Amino acid sequence: MRVKVACVGGGPAGLYLSILLKRQDPSHDITVHERNPEGSTYGWGVTYWRALLDRLHVCDPESARAIEENSVRWNQGVAHVRDLATRRPGDEGHGIGRHKLLEILADRARALGVRLEFESEITAERLPDADLVVAGDGVHSALRTHHADDFGAELTPGRNSYVWLGTTKVFDSFTFAFVETGHGWIWCYGYPFSAERSTCVIECAPETLAGLGLDRASEADGLADLEKLFAHILDGHPLTGRATAADGGSPWLTFRTLTNRTWHRDNLVLLGDAAHTTHYSIGAGTTLALEDAIALAEALRECADLPDALARYERERKSALLTPQSAARYSAQWYENLARYIHLPPERMFALLGQRHSPLLPYVPPQLYYRLDKAAGQLEALRRFKRWLGPKLARGAHTRALTSRD
Numbered sequence: 001m002r003v004k005v006a007c008v009g010g011g012p013a014g015l016y017l018s019i020l021l022k023r024q025d026p027s028h029d030i031t032v033h034e035r036n037p038e039g040s041t042y043g044w045g046v047t048y049w050r051a052l053l054d055r056l057h058v059c060d061p062e063s064a065r066a067i068e069e070n071s072v073r074w075n076q077g078v079a080h081v082r083d084l085a086t087r088r089p090g091d092e093g094h095g096i097g098r099h100k101l102l103e104i105l106a107d108r109a110r111a112l113g114v115r116l117e118f119e120s121e122i123t124a125e126r127l128p129d130a131d132l133v134v135a136g137d138g139v140h141s142a143l144r145t146h147h148a149d150d151f152g153a154e155l156t157p158g159r160n161s162y163v164w165l166g167t168t169k170v171f172d173s174f175t176f177a178f179v180e181t182g183h184g185w186i187w188c189y190g191y192p193f194s195a196e197r198s199t200c201v202i203e204c205a206p207e208t209l210a211g212l213g214l215d216r217a218s219e220a221d222g223l224a225d226l227e228k229l230f231a232h233i234l235d236g237h238p239l240t241g242r243a244t245a246a247d248g249g250s251p252w253l254t255f256r257t258l259t260n261r262t263w264h265r266d267n268l269v270l271l272g273d274a275a276h277t278t279h280y281s282i283g284a285g286t287t288l289a290l291e292d293a294i295a296l297a298e299a300l301r302e303c304a305d306l307p308d309a310l311a312r313y314e315r316e317r318k319s320a321l322l323t324p325q326s327a328a329r330y331s332a333q334w335y336e337n338l339a340r341y342i343h344l345p346p347e348r349m350f351a352l353l354g355q356r357h358s359p360l361l362p363y364v365p366p367q368l369y370y371r372l373d374k375a376a377g378q379l380e381a382l383r384r385f386k387r388w389l390g391p392k393l394a395r396g397a398h399t400r401a402l403t404s405r406d
Contacts, residue, residue: 002027003300006128007136008143010034010116012046013272013289014136015105019060020297022112031128032109033120035137042242043098044166045193047283050092052290059294063108070104071096072192079350080177080233086346088354093174093283095193101286132306133268134296136289139258141274151270152261158279159336161215161252162203165223169237171198176353177233178342183211185338188230189281200239201280202226203335215250222251255279255332263317264310271296276321278328281335282357288324292317327357334361341366 005021007014010032018030056064071094078087106116124146127133135143144151167190175190186204193199209215214222223239230239241251258277263270272289296313303309334341334356341349348370355361361369 002029003132004029004130005031005132005134006122006130007032007134007271008122008128009134009136009138009141009272009274010036010102010106010118011136011138011272011289012101012105012286013293014134015102015109016060016063016290017134017136017271017293017297018109018114019063019105019112020293021300022109022114023060024297024301026113030113031115031117031130033122033128034116034118035121036118038106038116038118039099039103041099041102043164044197044199045095045097045191046101046286047191048094048096048287050094052287053094055294056290060108063104066104066108067096067101068094070100070194072194074171074173074192077174077176077350077354079346079353080175081342081346081349082178082180083232084346086350087173088350090174090354093191095191095199097193097197100194127268131267132300134271135268135274136271137274139256139273139277141270143268144260144270144274147265147268150262150265154259154261156257156259158255158257158332159206160203160332161206161209161254162201162280163222163226163252164242165200165202165226166240167198167200167234167237168196168240169198169234170194170196171233175233176350177230178338179229181208181212181229184208185342186212186229187335187338188233190233200230202230205336209252215252219251257329263314267306269296269310269313275317276325278321278324279332281331282324282328284324284328288321291320295320326359330359330361331356337362344370 002025005028007018014032018032021028021030053064053068056067073092073094075092076087076089078085110116122128124143135141137143144153170192171190176187178185178187184205184207186202186208189201190198212225214225217225219241223241227234227239256277257279260270260275263275271292273285275292278284278288295317299309299313303312341352344352344366351370351373352361352366355373
């Protein structure tokens with residue numbers, strides 16, 4: 001059945017949904033409305049993991065190949081604490097520039113026959129004439145806000161302040177740097193997203209921000225101060241801001257966790273950051289948005305009735321989000337309680353940094369948790385070794401039996 005769909009917001013979720021719907025049925029009439037000019041976007045690079053890439057290859061191999069070819073990879077992390085550095089192996093991570101990701105998805109959508117309308121402002125009072133309107137217009141969604149009572153949106157602010165920056169320093173791994181100042185700790189998450197650039201997210205407690213004067217500094221002065229604080233990992237490379245503080249406002253933000261009681265109202269449905277947010281410290285925002293698009297496309301394909309499809313989509317995604325939302329909540333709390341962990345030996349602090357998603361960690365003394373986790377890891381390593389050794393011992397016994405018969 002041919003349907004008319006209007007996607008409001010030209011981010012990864014809306015573009016990918018349009019691609020999937022066109023692949024399911026080329027006769028669908030699909031338009032993506034983006035209020036900003038083409039090629040203008042915020043942010044630097046986004047992260048994702050191999051599991052998402054494998055799923056994208058199943059859903060649309062052509063765009064998946066382009067995304068993979070334009071991504072950089074790492075398989076370890078490094079943590080700098082004072083003058084010490086500790087490295088640990090990890091799962092394979094991927095980074096891609098947000099601008100490049102949107103370019104790939106927009107080109108693919110156009111090739112499939114999707115209409116992309118840039119500088120197209122959609123308001124809740126004048127929704128497009130469509131069978132389905134998809135609100136993929138971000139955490140500040142005007143469409144969701146207009147019907148706030150129906151969606152039951154709740155925004156919960158975090159405690160710490162952060163700023164999203166870029167740099168020409170290309171990190172060779174996912175990099176953490178913790179710097180002690182006279183006003184408390186300030187830290188950085190850095191990761192590459194191309195052969196020339198990396199993202200730097202810098203975070204600190206509000207009292208540290210105020211004590212360092214970063215909340216009052218001009219963008220240029222603030223960047224200069226941060227370059228000095230993180231000179232040991234930047235190797236002389238500059239930090240670059242978004243140049244969005246033309247109104248004189250501070251570039252520093254406070255992350256807000258968004259939840260909604262329901263994700264759809266009549267023929268209007270929420271997608272991506274308009275429906276939910278997870279703290280940036282777990283690097284899952286883009287992944288979850290694309291997974292929303294996949295789930296919504298599948299529900300629309302398999303359910304003949306639109307209300308049933310939207311109810312299924314909401315039910316499946318709310319269930320799938322329970323784990324990453326919990327992980328994000330505990331991850332944010334780990335950094336908000338950094339003083340509990342930062343004075344451990346660096347290798348132990350880094351190990352617990354990797355365990356920051358655990359709901360048990362806040363309630364167990366850090367040194368004890370580290371020892372218990374290490375013991376559990378050794379037991380698991382022993383189990384894996386026994387599983388590997390078992391078939392070999394069995395084959396050896398079988399060979400000896402045959403030889404003894406001879």
